Amino acid sequence: MSLLLPTNLQQYPSSSSFPSSTPILSPPPSTAFSVIVPRRRCLRLVTSCVSTVQSSVATNGSSPAPAPAAVVVERDQIRLGLPSKGRMAADAxxxxxxxxxxxxxxxxxxxxxxxxxxxNTEVWFQRPKDIVRKLLSGDLDLGIVGLDTLSEYGQENEDLIIVHEALNFGDCHLSIAIPNYGIFENINSLKELAQMPQWSEERPLRLATGFTYLGPKFMKENGIKHVVFSTADGALEAAPAMGIADAILDLVSSGITLKENNLKEIEGGVVLESQAALVASRRALNERKGALNTVHEILERLEAHLKADGQFTxxxxxxxxxxxxxxxxxxxxxxxxxxxxxxxxxVYCTQNGKVSVDYYAIVICVPKKALYDSVKQLRAAGGxxxxxxxxTYIFDEDTPRWGQLLRNLGI
Ligand SMILES: Nc1ncnc2c1ncn2[C@@H]1O[C@H](COP(=O)(O)OP(=O)(O)OP(=O)(O)O)[C@@H](O)[C@H]1O
Ligand SMILES: O=P(O)(O)OC[C@H]1O[C@H](OP(=O)(O)OP(=O)(O)O)[C@H](O)[C@@H]1O
Ligand SMILES: [Mg+2]
Structure with missing residues (x-):
């Protein structure tokens, strides 16, 4: 028995919606579908998917191959993807x-x-972008990744559900940066950058970025037409000084890399704010036995810890x-x-052999950043x-995000 489910209902911008000079670097998302099969049939199905991909590469030349169909294998274990290396791995x-x-x-x-x-849960260590890809392909059920990676590789796919959007680590933002010298010296906003007379169809703004889906999307949404994109795997901040690009779009956290490379951020140039998030596959939550219970337990623990983390007793x-x-x-x-x-x-004390109450003990939870103010107020009130x-933990009656998740799943 097999079940076919459409999973990729999203409409994506086609390359024709960008200026002709703009190479679209990210693969257009493919239409994925999922199939539940008994484990023994899985290999045959995967093999047929692979051959579909290969023939598509052969016929399309350089254009990216569609993702293989998602195979929801009947398995007992829930799979959680964690970053295998990099700055998110240890924190997760x-x-x-x-x-x-x-x-x-x-x-x-x-x-x-x-x-x-x-x-009932297995952890699989994967590169963050592969966690997103594998959530989409059905090879992972849950994952912890940055919201930037989720947006870039998930491309708003409706199968991806953000269960907890603020895990309190991996904070950064994706932002456009330009040189703070030369023709850019007095340019301080995206609007000013877009209106510079230097950019034309023949000589567009050259933007280097690893975010080849979000970059073109952001520029299009902001009406910036004369722009071309190039990509590299790292050290993008070198591109303007090397003459390869006019501007970059990259992650920023402390801002030190930008400063050290004579680059500056501009008003209106932030594409997204990011931090680590717990993400799930909608299909897995709906179809995989035990997945919803597991996510509930993880969510309860996360919320109890993260809520307590900001407070003192x-x-x-x-x-x-x-x-x-x-x-x-x-x-x-x-x-x-x-x-x-x-x-x-x-507070019970004995005085002259008699038990009396002259003092009361007060216990409150105080946000960490309000601690000193609270202590001053306690003293002023006679404390x-x-x-x-x-x-360590604050377990509420229920977690608000659990209710949101159930509503999102239509349960
Ligand atoms: N300053 C920062 N620069 C880059 N990523 C950051 C920064 N601060 C937090 N992050 C988070 O860490 C993630 C990237 O981690 P890392 O650079 O280690 O892996 P990666 O870039 O995905 O791996 P690789 O580039 O080697 O394929 C980002 O997606 C983002 O969510
Ligand atoms: O604002 P900051 O704290 O300076 O961090 C930002 C830098 O960190 C990341 O690079 P990474 O360290 O991953 O090196 P890479 O560019 O070679 O991948 C990112 O791509 C920026 O270059
Ligand atoms: Mg990196």
């Missing part, structure tokens, strides 16, 4: 560790690993006549309401002996 494993999900990798050259806490003692009176004093200060309000409990400790 560390984040999972902070969520008490311990990735057991026997050695760094082994590309499969287990998470004992999720016995603050405990202080306060003299007072009653819990109500202390609560009123505390709540009169703007930064002391905690997550749902302060927890206030009596003493202020103890501050990190918070």
């Amino acid at each position: 494993i560390d984040l999972l560790k902070d969520c008490q999900l311990f990735v057991k990798q026997v050695n760094p050259r082994q590309y499969v690993a287990q998470i004992p806490q999720l016995p 603050v405990v202080a003692n306060m003299r007072g006549n009653s819990a109500q009176e202390v609560a009123e004093r505390v709540l009169s200060q703007p930064s002391l309401s905690g997550l749902q309000g302060p927890t206030i409990s009596p 003493s002996g202020v103890l501050v400790s990190p918070l």
